[in-house]
């Protein structure tokens with residue numbers, strides 16, 4: 001066998017390869033992609049990590065989807081989701097022109113970043129120009145926002161919420177001098193994720209009134225909350241409300257979201273979306289959902305009940321549970337760092353979510369499952385605490 005030896009000592013293959021410039025845009029090479037929650041396929045796993053609804057869609061929705069699986073699959077779906085938009089318009093007391101449907105509300109958010117903020121490249125200096133390129137949001141809130149801004153090349157203005165995660169009022173934002181009232185696009189998660197805290201329509205209205213750019217109120221979890229801010233999207237020409245069928249309507253799999261607002265903003269989003277952005281079976285499922293809302297209202301009540309029972313049970317075990325208006329809770333666990341709890345629960349086949357971000361690294365985000373899943377979680381937490389050697393418990397300070 002012939003052994004090749006390179007004179008430089010490195011392998012012949014490496015030294016022979018010419019260095020090619022990357023074919024990928026620098027912005028994409030540098031990008032920190034969004035990290036979705038895991039979707040492991042483990043038998044018996046209790047999955048409380050991605051805020052899915054523990055209850056299946058209504059039998060009528062399943063029947064409608066089944067009935068639509070036939071030769072029609074060869075045809076393109078309705079490109080404007082007209083029938084679905086008409087039904088949604090009736091629900092929200094507006095016109096179909098006030099509505100745009102997306103491939104999940106994630107698509108609506110991505111389109112909004114592209115439609116309403118300028119990419120920074122070529123943006124001249126000067127505060128008005130910078131504002132036109134600014135995508136603004138609070139932290140913590142939905143961790144997709146900075147990724148969307150980075151993909152587009154917009155400037156990010158991430159403004160921390162106070163320690164109790166309340167919405168700062170306009171005067172406090174002015175005093176803080178970090179908030180940009182001219183930002184091209186402001187994204188507010190309400191109720192907040194991953195915090196769970198709800199914001200009132202009154203306080204949201206004050207913020208909307210103060211903003212000169214577009215404001216999106218991202219109401220992905222609003223069906224589990226005490227109030228919603230849909231009226232603001234129909235009142236102000238610069239406010240959009242984004243909603244999804246994923247959480248409250250058990251349709252993550254089908255990817256249906258939408259937003260409501262002034263026809264001019266809706267037309268801009270409509271102009272840049274893919275022609276067939278909403279798949280046909282998704283449209284069928286969403287329409288059938290809107291014909292069976294009573295079924296879902298019962299689910300919201302069940303989830304709110306379980307949320308309150310789980311919060312109480314965990315509080316009794318020493319967890320600090322933040323008040324929630326969503327289908328998840330954010331909780332600071334006792335005795336061990338939250339990241340250790342993540343693993344200890346995982347060892348017991350219970351999957352919850354932990355975020356590395358400094359503001360929430362001491363917390364776990366736990367999706368509200370069925371009452372049985374909540375009980376299993378409480379049992380596991382009790383066991384974990386029991387197994388902690390007493391000496392270690394005494395020495396571990398509460399974070």
Ligand SMILES: Cc1ncc(COP(=O)(O)O)c(C=O)c1O
Nearest residue numbers: 104105106142193220244246257
């Ligand atoms: C705050 C928030 N907005 C939007 C979404 C996106 O929902 P979907 O794209 O499934 O409609 C999520 C999903 O986790 C979310 O947490």
